[in-house]
Amino acid sequence: MAQAHDSPERPSTAAALVIGNELLSGKVVEANLPVLARAMRELGVELSRVVMVMDDIDVIAREVRSLAATHDWLFTSGGVGPTHDDVTIEAVAAAFGVRAVVDPGLAGMIRDHYGDATTEGHLRMALVPEGASLESSEAVRWPTVRYQNVWLLPGIPEVFRMKLPVVVERITPLVRGGAFVSRAVYTQMDEGDLKPLLDAVVARHPGVSVGSYPKWRDPAYKTKITFDGRDAARVDAARDAFVQTLPAGEPQRVE
């Protein structure tokens, strides 16, 4: 695991590598990132970078090397099927300088599943980077391939969602930094008017991340201000201090 053992108090980070020509060409709308992002958030892991690339083995390998080295975990999505455009397994193998080999257990599961209809094509789904781990659980029997801190997830959204709980279960005990705390304030003020109030709360509450999000044509509010951090007391203090600076009639809502 990249740097977690070096500095145990540094909060855990993750990156995602989303693979697929169909996403970049606009034919398919990417649907796994929101699910992954929320799962990481709930764990207290900061997903800090996402890269979306084509089904190109060299491009994928380069990104895997880079992202795996600079984040505690890397999650790849897509390219783990058996066809010619599924190159993620080989790319991860190349990234780590190992071969892609047939895992006998996985090959056995595939043969059991397809029976007499098993083909070479099906058995391509038994390829893993040599030395990879197969992660499964009672509830999710079909394993997910993991190589060091890289989890190789399928692109099909239904299967991605089915497998993510295994990932969450396995990494939960390794997460450092504590859970995130999020608060929000909704106001009819616009960002231009809010700016000096936000600057003041940002200056006085280091360690709390303050975000400002305008809403387009919503009668309920014009701007949502968010307060995030890992220390609930500090986050609450920042939110409350900000609310104190608002004019009469504000805020519209506080979370």
Next chain:
Amino acid sequence: MAQAHDSPERPSTAAALVIGNELLSGKVVEANLPVLARAMRELGVELSRVVMVMDDIDVIAREVRSLAATHDWLFTSGGVGPTHDDVTIEAVAAAFGVRAVVDPGLAGMIRDHYGDATTEGHLRMALVPEGASLESSEAVRWPTVRYQNVWLLPGIPEVFRMKLPVVVERITPLVRGGAFVSRAVYTQMDEGDLKPLLDAVVARHPGVSVGSYPKWRDPAYKTKITFDGRDAARVDAARDAFVQTLPAGEPQRVE
């Protein structure tokens, strides 16, 4: 424009830099990428890379430098509002080694819009990288900032969609390579069984990109095979050759 003038026959490429803590934290689902991807596809521009980063001026600047240098166009989404977490203008300025300055025309439009209620905060929206162009049209009067081959678009989906037509209008005459042609074949065969048929068509039809996309639990089909390229005759030939190799009862549908 990066490399377009060096090799005019190389098809145009684009990258996107999507900026926003709220996207990576899972609070907001990214909605501009599908719109951008489809627009590029229709123009014949290959969107080949997307990077999603946090509201961090150094990270954004580094990505802008890198992506602008290696693609014909870079589109950024997000971070162009007036608050402390909107750092895209300054980041693009830093990437190109220029200052962020107030554009008098843009400041004038802001003063006209907010009248007596104009604040310093509002005027922050008049900051542009020094030397930037303001692109607008009859239909879309509020300008979009462009610095060399980098277009700085807003993150709010409704405004992104409103401004994209100006981008399309401006870059259309500059696009190289011709329009994309896409065909598709739907089959009840699974990817394992399709693999040798796909390998054969890929080998015999260079210049045509063949993709295979399994569908989860859809009675109409199991796998969709796509054929893409810029030469309609070649794309049609690949699709037709593939269809010839399918067994009786297939395909389910051809596009």
